[in-house]
Amino acid sequence: GAGVSQSPSNKVTEKGKDVELRCDPISGHTALYWYRQSLGQGLEFLIYFQGNSAPDKSGLPSDRFSAERTGGSVSTLTIQRTQQEDSAVYLCASSFPGQGSYEQYFGPGTRLTVT
């Protein structure tokens, strides 16, 4: 596709349920990032995948959060036993090593509301 896509665009879930958020990066981009944007907290880094290397999970806020990237492309962010404080916009970004631009291209985000 032309850009980073994310699905769903909106997700409302009940507290305690599990949710899965999907990210399709730009074709050929080997680096993929997840961020969380919430009111008062700005944009927080969650997790980073680069090629076949082990992901950098240093930003995950708790062990209820996990992510995987299959085939070096699509990524899924899973939040187990959701809590109200998980309500936020979850952003995915991708980048292409070697371009020298270090630009990350962002998707439109998934707005998660936990009721």
Next chain:
Amino acid sequence: AQSVTQLDSQVPVFEEAPVELRCNYSSSVSVYLFWYVQYPNQGLQLLLKYLSGSTLVESINGFEAEFNKSQTSFHLRKPSVHISDTAEYFCAVSDGAGYSTLTFGKGTMLLVSP
């Protein structure tokens, strides 16, 4: 560890007036600096970036930012704003070690009124 400070959460300004959005960073290593813009109900878009070379960088829509190493700043400026510039602006820093993650400031909402 890196951090980014955007002191102004909101900046109201009249159309055609100049504006400066402030950004200060802290880092123990060389950095790359970015400004991203988020228009209402849209995703983040790169506005401009500093990687190396000239400390003054410009965007295609009239914004500019100057990297000041001694003051650890990367303020964003525009001499004359338009209504369409209303958006949230995020300053971000990367440690430049390849494809490292971005550390963002909390954002500044630029509100342009007629």
